[in-house]
Amino acid sequence: MMTMKKKTPSLLFEESRPGRRGFLPPTTNLPETGEELIPPGLRRRAPLRLPELSEMEVSRHFTSLAERNFGVDQGFYPLGSCTMKYNPKLLEDLAELPGFKGLHPLQGEETVQGALALCYYAERVFAALTGMDEYTLQPAAGAHGEQTGLFIIKAALRERGEKERNVILVPDTAHGTNPASATRTGFTVRTVPSSPEGIIEPAALEPHLGPKLAGMMLTNPNTLGLFEDRILEITALIHRHGGLVYYDGANLNAILGHARPGDMGFDLVHLNLHKTFATPHGGGGPGAGPLGVKAHLGKYLPVPRIISTQDGYNWSYDFPSTIGKVKGFWGHFSVVVKALAYILSLGGEGLQQAAEDAVLAANYLQKQLKEDFNLPYDRPCMHEFVLGGVKKPASGIRSLDLAKRILDYGIHPPTMYFPLVVAEALMIEPTESVTLELLDYFGQVMQEIAGQAREESNKLKAAPHSTPVRRPDEARAARNPVLKWRADSSVDPE
Amino acid sequence: MNHPYLPLTEQERRAMLKKLGLDSAEQLFAAIPAEIRDKARVELPMHTETEVKRIFTDWAEKNIPASRMVSFLGAGAYEHAVPAALRHLLGQSAFYTSYTPYQPEVSQGMLQAMFEFQTLITDLTGMDVANASLYDGPTALAEAVLLACQHTRRSKVLLFSGLNPEAEKVLHTYTGNLGIEVKSLPYREKRPDETAEALDNETAAVVLQNPDFLGRISAVEELSAIVHHMNAMLIVYINDPLSLALLEPPGTHGADLTVGEGQALGIPLSFGGPYLGFFAARKDLLRRLPGRVVGETVDLDGKRSFVLTLQTREQHIRRERATSNICSNQALCALAAVIYLALLGPEGLKETAAAAVRNSRYLFKELTRCPRVEPLINQPFFHEFPVRVPGDLPAITSRLQAKGFLPGFSLGDYRPEYSGGLLLYTSELRTQEEMDRFCNTLEGLL
Numbered sequence: 001m002m003t004m005k006k007k008t009p010s011l012l013f014e015e016s017r018p019g020r021r022g023f024l025p026p027t028t029n030l031p032e033t034g035e036e037l038i039p040p041g042l043r044r045r046a047p048l049r050l051p052e053l054s055e056m057e058v059s060r061h062f063t064s065l066a067e068r069n070f071g072v073d074q075g076f077y078p079l080g081s082c083t084m085k086y087n088p089k090l091l092e093d094l095a096e097l098p099g100f101k102g103l104h105p106l107q108g109e110e111t112v113q114g115a116l117a118l119c120y121y122a123e124r125v126f127a128a129l130t131g132m133d134e135y136t137l138q139p140a141a142g143a144h145g146e147q148t149g150l151f152i153i154k155a156a157l158r159e160r161g162e163k164e165r166n167v168i169l170v171p172d173t174a175h176g177t178n179p180a181s182a183t184r185t186g187f188t189v190r191t192v193p194s195s196p197e198g199i200i201e202p203a204a205l206e207p208h209l210g211p212k213l214a215g216m217m218l219t220n221p222n223t224l225g226l227f228e229d230r231i232l233e234i235t236a237l238i239h240r241h242g243g244l245v246y247y248d249g250a251n252l253n254a255i256l257g258h259a260r261p262g263d264m265g266f267d268l269v270h271l272n273l274h275k276t277f278a279t280p281h282g283g284g285g286p287g288a289g290p291l292g293v294k295a296h297l298g299k300y301l302p303v304p305r306i307i308s309t310q311d312g313y314n315w316s317y318d319f320p321s322t323i324g325k326v327k328g329f330w331g332h333f334s335v336v337v338k339a340l341a342y343i344l345s346l347g348g349e350g351l352q353q354a355a356e357d358a359v360l361a362a363n364y365l366q367k368q369l370k371e372d373f374n375l376p377y378d379r380p381c382m383h384e385f386v387l388g389g390v391k392k393p394a395s396g397i398r399s400l401d402l403a404k405r406i407l408d409y410g411i412h413p414p415t416m417y418f419p420l421v422v423a424e425a426l427m428i429e430p431t432e433s434v435t436l437e438l439l440d441y442f443g444q445v446m447q448e449i450a451g452q453a454r455e456e457s458n459k460l461k462a463a464p465h466s467t468p469v470r471r472p473d474e475a476r477a478a479r480n481p482v483l484k485w486r487a488d489s490s491v492d493p494e
Numbered sequence: 495m496n497h498p499y500l501p502l503t504e505q506e507r508r509a510m511l512k513k514l515g516l517d518s519a520e521q522l523f524a525a526i527p528a529e530i531r532d533k534a535r536v537e538l539p540m541h542t543e544t545e546v547k548r549i550f551t552d553w554a555e556k557n558i559p560a561s562r563m564v565s566f567l568g569a570g571a572y573e574h575a576v577p578a579a580l581r582h583l584l585g586q587s588a589f590y591t592s593y594t595p596y597q598p599e600v601s602q603g604m605l606q607a608m609f610e611f612q613t614l615i616t617d618l619t620g621m622d623v624a625n626a627s628l629y630d631g632p633t634a635l636a637e638a639v640l641l642a643c644q645h646t647r648r649s650k651v652l653l654f655s656g657l658n659p660e661a662e663k664v665l666h667t668y669t670g671n672l673g674i675e676v677k678s679l680p681y682r683e684k685r686p687d688e689t690a691e692a693l694d695n696e697t698a699a700v701v702l703q704n705p706d707f708l709g710r711i712s713a714v715e716e717l718s719a720i721v722h723h724m725n726a727m728l729i730v731y732i733n734d735p736l737s738l739a740l741l742e743p744p745g746t747h748g749a750d751l752t753v754g755e756g757q758a759l760g761i762p763l764s765f766g767g768p769y770l771g772f773f774a775a776r777k778d779l780l781r782r783l784p785g786r787v788v789g790e791t792v793d794l795d796g797k798r799s800f801v802l803t804l805q806t807r808e809q810h811i812r813r814e815r816a817t818s819n820i821c822s823n824q825a826l827c828a829l830a831a832v833i834y835l836a837l838l839g840p841e842g843l844k845e846t847a848a849a850a851v852r853n854s855r856y857l858f859k860e861l862t863r864c865p866r867v868e869p870l871i872n873q874p875f876f877h878e879f880p881v882r883v884p885g886d887l888p889a890i891t892s893r894l895q896a897k898g899f900l901p902g903f904s905l906g907d908y909r910p911e912y913s914g915g916l917l918l919y920t921s922e923l924r925t926q927e928e929m930d931r932f933c934n935t936l937e938g939l940l
Contacts, residue, residue, distance in 0.1 A: 008797070012610050012836050022837035023577040025846040026922050030856055034848025035740055037855050039874050042711050044742050049617045050840040055579050058836045062583040062607075069603030071591030079593055087591050088499055090543055095764070096581075099554025102561025105571050105766030106903055111895065114556025115765050128536050140629035140768070143809070143819045151671050180809035180819035186672050189814040227525035255534075259526045263533045278499070282826030283604040284594040284626075284786060286768035302667075324667035328570065328632035328660040328755070329766025341550060346499060347540030353495045356519045357502050363522060364510045380522065407599055415596075418810070433499075436506040462794075467599035472799035474598075477791035481780060481803060483623050484613040485790075 008468070009064040013485050016051035022058045068468050069283070070412055076438055078365075080384045080415035080427025081175065081223055083253045083275035085354075088345065091279065091338035100337055105329040109314050115333065116313035120306045122340045123290075129343075129351070130252075130269050131262020132292030136301045137331035142250060144326065145270025145289030146181035146217070151323040152268065152293065152300040153215050153244050154185060159321065165242065169208055169216040171200050173224055173419045175250060178217045187214060194421060198224040198377040202233045209241040219248035220264065221255070221382035223419040223427070225362065235265025244268065244297075249289075252276045253431065254359055254383035257352025268293050273332075277339035288335035302326050357432035358383040361439060365430055368443035372450035376422055383431070387414075389424030390450045394457035399424040402449055404471065405463035409445045497540075560763060560900050564928045566857075568878050568919025569707070569903035570631075570658045571766065572734050572758040574846065575923055577837045580760050584830050594786070594822065598801045604825060605800035608788040611828045614835050618738040619752040620745025621774035626786040627828040628771030628820065631755025632664035635701070635731050637773065637784045637818060638753045639665060642699035642727045643674055644817075645782060650675045650696045652689075656706030658733055658755075659908050665701075674698075681706070689717065693724040699751075703731040704744070707908075708871055708917065709854070709878035711741060718748035727751065734758040735772070737876050739840075739847040751775050760834025761827050770827040781807060784818035786825075849922035850877035853929065857920050860933045864940060870905075870915050878919040880905055880912065883940070887914055890939050899932055 035043070053061070071077075077084035095101065103115055123135035139145035150168070157165045168182040171192050179189040190208050195201045199222065216238050220228045228234065235245045247266040253276045261269045273279045274287030281287065293301060303322045304315035346354060359382050366385040370378065374388035389399050403413035403426065415427040430439065452459050464470055496503055502510075511519065523531060541549070560567055584590070588603065595601030595608075608626040615624035628634040639651050651669065653662065655678055669676050679692055679700075693700070700721045705711045714730065721728045730744035732754030744752040756770035757763075775783060781804060789803030809816040838846065854877045861867050861881055870880040883890060887904055894901045905915030920929070 009606065011606070011613075012832075013613065021839050021841055022579070023839075023842045025838070025842055025849060026575055027845075028849060028853065028922075028926055030852050030926060032852050032855065034850075034852035035844065037851050037874075038711070038740050042713060042741055042874065044738070044740055046620050046743055046746050048739060048840040048844070050614065050835055050838070050843060052839045052841075053836055055577070055837065058833065059579055059583060061836070062833060063586070065603035065607055066583075066586040066588040067603065068601075068606075069588040069592050070597075070600035071588045071593075073587040073591045077593070079596075082593050084593060086499060087587075090546065092585070092590075094547070094550045097551065097554040098561060099551075099557040099559055101762045101764055102559030102573075103557055103765040104560035104565065104567050104573070104763045104900070106567060106569055107558075107560060107900065108891070108895065110892075111558040112765065114553040117556065118550075118553045125538070128538070131533070140633070141820075141822045143821050144629060144633075147819060151667065154671055176808075176810040176813050176816070177819050177821050179814035180812070180816040180821075183814040183816075184819045229525045229527065232527060232530070255523075255526070257534055257536060258523045259530045259534050263530045280590040280826075281593045282590050282824075283592045283601075283829065284825035285822040286629075286824045286827060287822060288768075324670070325660070325663040326633075326667055327664060327767075328630045328658075328769065331766070332768040333765040334762075335768060337550065341546050342499075343538070344541045344546050344549065345543065346497065348536040348538035349495065350497055350500070350540050351538075352535070353497070353500055356522065357500055357507070359522045360502070360507060360510055360514075360519060363514055367514060380525070382522075382525075403597070404599070407597065412593075412600065413597055433501065435501045436510065464599050468602055469599055469793040469797050469799040470795060472598045472793045472801045473791045474801050474803065477789035477801050477803040478806070481623075481787075482790040483609075483780075483787060483803075484616050485609070 006064065009061060011485050012051040012061060015053055015057060015061065018052055020052045020054045022053050022055045075410050076442060077412040078414050078428045078430045079412055080429040081250060083429060083431055085278055085431040086433040087278055087280040088342060091341050094341050095334040095337050100334065113312050116306055119336060120308060120313055122336050125340065125343055126271060126290055127292055129256060130292050131260030132269055133295040134298040134301060135290055135292045137290045137336055138302045138327045139270065139289035139291050140327055140332055141285060141287045142270055142272045142289045143177040143181055145291045146177055147185055148291050148302065148326045149246050149268040149270060150181055150185035150187060152297055155300045155323050156297060157214055165212055165214040167208060167212045168214055169205065171218060171222065172421055173222045174217065175219065175223065175248060178248060198226045199228050199230065200234060202230055202237050205237055213241050213243040215244040215246060217246040217248055219251050221251050224377050224386050225381040225384035226377060227382055231264045250275060251383065254355055256355045257348060258355055267297060273335050273339040278342040279335050279338040286332050286335060288332040354432045361430040361432065361434050364439055365428060365443065369446055372447055384427060384429035386419065386422050387426040388422045390453040393453040397453045397457050397460055399426050401460040401463060402426065402453065405449050405460050407464040408466045411442060411445065563898050563900040564932060565900035566902040566918040566920060567900045569917055570660055570733055571763055572919065573763060573921050573923065574758055576760050579837060580830060580833050583833050589829060590826055595802060598799060602800060605788050607829050607832050608825065609790060609800050611832045612788060614832060615772050615774050618735055618743065619774045620743030621752050622777035623780050624772060624774040625783045626788050627823040628773050628785050629824065630769040630771045631733065632661040634753040634771030634773050635661045636665050636668040638729045638751045639669065639699060641782050642729060646698040646727060648696050648698035649673060651698055652677050652679050652692055652700045654679050654702045655681045656708060656710065657701060657703045657731065658707050661731060690720050693726060695724065697724060697726045699727040699729050701729045701731060703733060705737055705876040708880045709875035710871055710873045711876055714744055714747035714749065722748065736843065736847045739843040756831050759831035761830050768824060768827055770824045770831055782817055785820045786823040846922045850920060853920035853924050854879055857918060857929045860929060864933060864937045866940065870912065878917060880915050880917045882914045883916050885940060893939055894935060897935055
C-alpha cells in the first residue's frame with residue numbers, strides 16, 4: 001500500500017458527469033432502436049440513475065477502493081475460524097480457462113464432458129479426504145451445506161417414520177450458523193455446555209438423549225481450537241439414541257491427513273473450500289460448501305447427480321428419495337476448480353504438512369502470548385487458540401481496543417468476542433501461511449500492545465491511528481440506517 | 495518438505511518444535527485417538543504447477559464452451575459483452591483475498607463497493623432498500639418467500655407459471671421442509687379474476703417472474719393492487735437485470751420484494767456458478783432482510799465511513815433466532831456487477847438491452863418464416879422467445895451443434911406441453927449475419 005496522501009474516493013454517483021461513458025456495446029445494422037419494440041405501457045419511465053464515467057475514472061475509482069482494503073496479499077490475517085491462508089495465483093488462472101469460464105450450465109452433456117469429469121473427480125477426492133462416501137457440490141457456502149445436511153437428516157428421519165425427532169444439539173462453542181441453520185430447517189435447538197476443559201463430555205448429552213433427538217452438529221477441533229477427544233463416544237451415543245451426527249467442516253484445516261470426520265463417526269460433513277482448500281474469500285464470498293454423506297444417506301443428496309457410464313458422464317435426476325435442489329444449476333463450479341487445483345498441487349502429503357504447519361504455528365504463538373494474555377484453556381491447541389483478553393489491563397481496556405491497535409502494525413486483528421464461552425475472546429488462527437519471522441514479529445507486536453494496555457491506555461483507546469478511517473460509529477449506522485446513496489443526505493466524505 | 499505454498503522450512507519447523515519441547519510434529523496431534531489417526535493418510539500425488547496446469551487444460555479442452563459457439567442458449571444464464579477493464583479491476587488481490595469486512599478500518603474499499611451495489615440495485619429495481627447480495631437468484635427467491643411467510647404469518651404461496659424452473663425447484667425444496675404450501679397459477683394474461691379467486695387470507699405472497707421464463711413481458715400494476723387487497727405480498731423475480739434498463743421497475747408498481755439473478759451483470763457463465771443473488775425490498779421490511787447489509791456512518795473524526803450494519807438480525811449474534819442462517823454474501827460477484835454497471839452507465843446498459851431485444855425480434859421474424867416453425871407465444875417478449883420446431887429436436891440440435899451453433903433450451907424437458915419447443919435467447923453479441931446463417935442452417939435441416 002502506497003503511503004502518499006490521497007484524496008478519499010467519492011462514491012461513483014458523486015463522480016458522475018452527464019455524457020461520459022466507459023463502454024461501447026456491440027452495434028448491429030438492424031433498423032429498429034430496440035426500445036421501441038417494447039410496448040409503451042411496459043416501458044421504463046422511472047429515471048435510470050446509473051453513474052456516467054469514462055473507463056479511466058472507473059479504473060481509478062476501483063483501484064483506490066482496492067488501496068483501502070486489506071487482504072491476505074496485504075499482510076498477516078490471523079482471523080480465527082476463517083482460515084485466511086494464502087490463495088495461490090495459479091488457481092485464479094485455471095478458473096479463467098475459456099473451456100471453463102465460457103461454459104453455459106445448460107449445454108448438452110456431450111459438450112461438457114471435461115467439466116463433468118472434473119466435478120466427478122472432485123467428489124471422489126473430497127470423499128477420500130474426509131472419509132465419506134458420496135458428495136454433492138451444490139451448496140454455495142458452509143451455512144448452505146449445513147442447511148442441505150439438515151434437510152437430509154429431516155428426509156431420513158421422515159422416511160424412517162420418525163418425524164417426531166426434531167431436536168438438534170449444538171455445543172455452546174458452536175459457530176452461530178449451526179443453531180441458525182437448524183432453526184431455519186424447522187428443528188428445535190438445544191445447546192450443550194462444554195466442560196471446564198473446553199470440550200463436550202458424553203455425560204453432557206444425557207438430558208437430551210430421548211425420542212425427540214434428531215442429531216447433533218459439531219466441529220472438531222472446536223472453536224476453542226481443541227480436539228474433541230471423546231468424539232468416538234459422542235458419535236456412538238447419538239447413533240445409539242437414533243440421531244445423526246453432522247460435522248461442521250470449518251476447522252478441517254487442522255486435521256487434514258491426520259483425522260477424517262468419517263472415521264470419527266460423522267454421517268454428514270460440509271467442506272468450506274474457501275477455508276481448507278485455499279480458494280479466495282472474495283471479501284465475503286463466493287465460497288463453496290460441498291456436502292459429503294455416508295452411503296446410507298446418499299440417496300437423499302440433491303439432484304442432479306453426476307453418474308459415470310460407458311458413454312461418459314451424465315446428469316441424473318433419477319433419485320426418488322432426493323431432497324431436491326438447493327441451488328440454481330450445479331454449485332460454485334469455478335470455486336471447485338480452484339480447490340481441486342490446490343489439492344493436486346499439494347497432494348496427500350502436502351495437505352498433511354499444511355495441517356501440521358498450521359497447528360505448529362498456532363502452538364508456537366500460543367506459547368509466546370500466554371505470558372501477557374489470559375489463556376483460559378491452557379493446553380496444546382490445534383490450528384487456533386482463544387485468548388481471554390490481556391492480563392492486568394488498565395481500567396476500561398477491552399479486546400476491541402487491542403484489536404484496533406493491532407491494525408496500526410499492518411496486521412489484521414484476530415476474531416473478537418467469539419466463541420461466546422470466553423470473556424474478551426481473541427481467537428487467533430495463523431494458518432500454515434506464515435514465516436517464522438512473521439510469527440515472531442506478531443509475538444513482539446502483541447507483547448508491545450500488552451504493555452500499552454497496562455501503561456498507555458490512551459494510545460489503545462484512540463487506536464487505530466494509521467487507518468483511513470477510525471472506529472466508524474456502528475451504533476449510529478444501525479439506529480439510522482442509510483443503505484444507499486442519496487444526493488441530498490450523504491455525509492461529507494472528508 | 496519445502497513447498498511454494500508452505501512458507502515454513504524444515505529447519506524452522508524443527509526450531510519451533512524445539513521451543514515447544516516436542517521431538518516431532520506427530521506429538522501435536524496427540525489428542526486425536528490413535529484408531530482415527532491410523533486411517534487418515536490419503537494417497538494422492540503432489541504435482542508441480544506445470545503438471546496441474548496441464549491436467550486442468552486437458553479437462554477444459556474436453557468442453558465446447560458456449561462462448562466459442564454461436565449461442566442462443568439463455569434460460570437463466572446469460573452471456574453478455576463484458577468490458578475488458580472489468581477483469582483487471584476485479585482481479586486486484588486486495589479485493590479477492592480479503593474476508594468479510596468485519597474490521598471496517600481496513601475494509602472501506604469493499605464496504606463502499608457494497609454500498610454502491612445496494613444503491614445500484616435499488617435504482618434498477620425501483621425498490622427502497624437492498625442487501626449486499628445472496629448466493630444466487632433461486633436461493634434469493636426462497637429467502638423472499640420465507641420472509642413473506644414470517645412477515646404475514648401466513649403459509650401459502652402462489653406461483654405464476656413462467657417461473658424459471660431452477661428457481662421453482664429450489665423453492666420447493668425450501669418450502670417443502672418448512673410446511674409452506676405452494677400453488678401454481680396459469681400464466682396471467684388479462685384474467686385478474688382468476689388471480690383474485692386463488693388468493694385467500696392464508697396467502698403470504700404471489701410470485702411473478704417478469705420477463706418470465708419464456709421471455710414474456712407483463713404489466714405488474716393491476717396485479718399488485720389485487721395482491722395487496724388481500725394483504726398478501728407481491729414478489730417479483732428478475733432473471734436478467736438488463737431488462738430493467740428498458741422495463742418499468744417493479745418498485746414503481748408496488749412490488750414488496752424484488753429479487754433475482756444478477757449473473758448477467760458482468761459475471762461469467764462458468765458452468766453455473768458462482769452467480770449473484772440480489773434482494774431488494776420495501777423500506778419497512780428493512781429489519782427482516784436476510785444476509786449482509788452495509789450502511790453509511792461517520793468515524794471518530796467525523797469522516798464518512800461504511801460498516802456492516804443491522805447485524806442483530808444475523809446468525810453470529812442471534813444464533814437460533816436469526817432472520818436467516820446466511821453468513822456470507824457474493825461480495826466479489828457483487829463487486830463485478832458494480833464495476834460492470836459503472837462502465838456501462840445508463841446509456842450503455844440501455845443500448846445493450848435494446849440491442850438484445852432488437853436481435854430477438856429479428857430472429858423471431860426470420861425463424862417463424864421457416865416452414866412449420868411456429869411461435870409458442872403471442873405476447874410481447876424481451877430477449878428470449880419460444881418456438882416449436884418440427885421433427886426430431888435432439889437430432890436437429892446435435893446437427894446444429896456440429897455446425898457451431900448452440901440452438902437454445904429444449905422446452906420439452908421443462909414442461910411436456912412444450913414438447914418440440916425451443917427457447918432462444920439473443921444477446922447483443924449476436925450479429926445479423928449469424929442469425930441469418932442460423933435460420934438458413936435450421937431450415938436446411940427441417
